[in-house]
Amino acid sequence: METYTPNQISGILQVSTTTLRRYEEQDLIPPVPRTPSNHRVYRPVHLQAFTAIRALLLGYDIPVVYEAMRMIKQDKLEGALWLINEQQYQLQVEKQRVEEILTMIRNADFTRYKNVQLKEHMNIGEAARIAGVNTSAIRHWESEGLIGSERNEENGFRMFSTAELRKILVISSLRKTVYYIDNMRNLLHNLDNQNNEKIEGSFQVALENLNKKLTLQFKGIAEVMKYLDWYSKGK
Structure with missing residues (x-):
């Protein structure tokens, strides 16, 4: 099976080895085997776990990401997905709210x-x-x-x-x-x-940002599903 050193994972994901260790210390990834000389040996499942974490952090709050990854490690797979889904729902509520208030402004x-x-x-x-x-x-x-x-x-x-x-x-x-x-x-x-043009411009920026965040959330989910596939194979 292919293996990776911390420096290799660091290079692939463009994060520091300190960050990788922090994720491990926070109990977000599967147990990491060690060499006889106590060096970490990462496997593809670890690479995908790190990839999922980095992708999720772009669209979700840190506490949600950390808790979801811990739940996966505890075999609470559905619970992790529902937790992620809950924040997606909150994003939808926020979008509806922005649209409703924008309509109120337009209609005065x-x-x-x-x-x-x-x-x-x-x-x-x-x-x-x-x-x-x-x-x-x-x-x-x-x-x-x-x-x-x-x-x-x-x-x-x-x-x-x-x-x-x-x-x-x-x-x-x-x-x-x-x-x-x-x-x-x-x-x-x-x-x-009542300078509604500038007000509407700010609301349009808010909606664009919400759309971008939604895209990032789905990309994060895609990486989580890949991780779940690797995780189930390794059990």
């Missing part, structure tokens, strides 16, 4: 979102539920000056107007695409001034 209609009638003023919990984010995220955006709130005179709670909720929805949809606070601030300025 922020009276309803996901069949929920938006009130003129909402507290932070209501705003967070509608936007699908944690209340801590909204507080952070307010501290950065991206949004503003009023205070309920009776209880002192934050209250967000429809205009501010519109900003919250835009931020929550584009936060993974618009990386810098100043860029987001400029984008919200365009929103206030």
